[in-house]
Amino acid sequence: MLIKNLYIENSEHTSDIRVTDGKIEKIGEDLIPLDGEQVCDYAGKLALAPFIESHIHLDTCLTAGEPVWNMSGTLFEGIECWAKRKDMLTRQDVRSRVSRALRRMAGKGVQYVRTHVDVTDPDLTAMRELIELREEYKDVMTIQIVAFPQEGILSFPNGKALLEASVKMGADAVGAIPHFEFTREYSVESLNYACELAVKYDLLVDVHCDEIDDEASRGLETLAARALETGLKNRVTASHTTAMHSYNNAYVARLMRLIKMSGINFVSNPLVNTHLQGRMDTYPKRRGVTRVKELTQAGVNVSFGHDDMFDPWYPLGAGGMRDVVFMGLHVCQMMGYEDIINSYRFICQNAAKTLNLGDGYGIREGNDANFIVLDAKNWYDCLNNDAVVLGSYRKGKLISRGEPSKTEVNFA
Ligand code: FE2
Secondary structure, three states, X not given: OEEEEEEEOOOOOOEEEEEEOOEEEEEEOOOOOOOOOOEXXXXXXXXXXXXXXXXXXXXXXXXXXXXXXXXXXXXXXXXXXXXXXXXXXXXXXXXXXXXXXXXXXXXXOEEEEEEEEEOOOOOOHHHHHHHHHHHHOOOOXXXXXXXXXXXXXXXXXXXXXXXXXXXXXXXXXXXXXXXXXXXXXXXXXXXHHHHHHHHHHOOEEEEEEOOOOOOOOOHHHHHHHHHHHHOOHHHEEEEEOHHHHOOOHXXXXXXXXXXXXXXXXXXXXHHHHHHHOOOOOOOOOOOOOOOHHHHHHOOOOEEEOOEOOOEOOEOOOOOOOHHHHHHHHHHOOOOOHHHHHOHXXXXXXXXXXXXXXXXXXXXXXXXXXXXXXXXXXXXXXHHHHOOOEEEEEEOOEEEEEOOOOXXXXXXX
């Protein structure tokens, strides 16, 4: 198959992509169709490597209002709402919601998802179902599962054993939530344990790290130190790190050295943390998003995630990554031209590094023919006009297709 006239990653000239046996065989200008070759001409549209959702909770998605709405919008009322909803959890319920969410995400150009799954559940209901779904969807969606101890490792009954059971069941990454543990000692011990498990089972690490406005919440330094000392390094991700927003600058200057030495990745979730953080403030109210601009300038890898989709903590979200980037650029004050035109990297290349996808990700000859085509010429226009995903290709197969949106205005 020959797919013609694509602006690959904001390039100035269009290129064609020849797909053979699910692989990108050749990329070049004005490739001539072979005898009998199927041709699809996009007439000058943007092609990107598929979007990557690097931080979401699929087990809670699409539950907003069930059985009650979070009226205050706070994290704590969200936890109360989820405690009621958690009682209703069945494997069929998880299957039905996750399947709907994945279909929506596929239509928005997402092909890779890292989902956190709550394992502070003695039955591990959601974990069991997600592991089955990961296998069932693997041809259209790559799913990584983080065993996420929502209510703590040391502070939840049997927390350590549940986490290890989840790992043995087949999780891809070990999670932790140090700021939620009862004490600072537990916080440190939980991070040590998560890294020990990752080393023992050869897994990745992704920690809900310091998702709080408390400037004294310093799980990040422990996580970075363990990442360095264990050699896990870029296999470790610090998600959220919203307390870093409130750290004093002298401390951050010292911390940044360790962060760079450790090689860890960061995930920021600008939609949800803008909504949930700063809730204890009067005025001024903190934005509560980590220091994306400064980390990026220091050469640290940062990707963006949606975090929650229509659930007790975040009552909006339709599965797309565009709004995540849009909000992230605003709240992190990254609105220069170069910042905007290159911002797809937060949900493409940077997220690929977070997920440790390796060289197999990206529009390159020899790679699987995984890419998306958007109804715009470059990412700036795409972001600004919320362009439709015209096609999402997975190993050369069209797994979703969209039509350009159309509006008629009836005045001159
Ligand atoms: Fe999260």
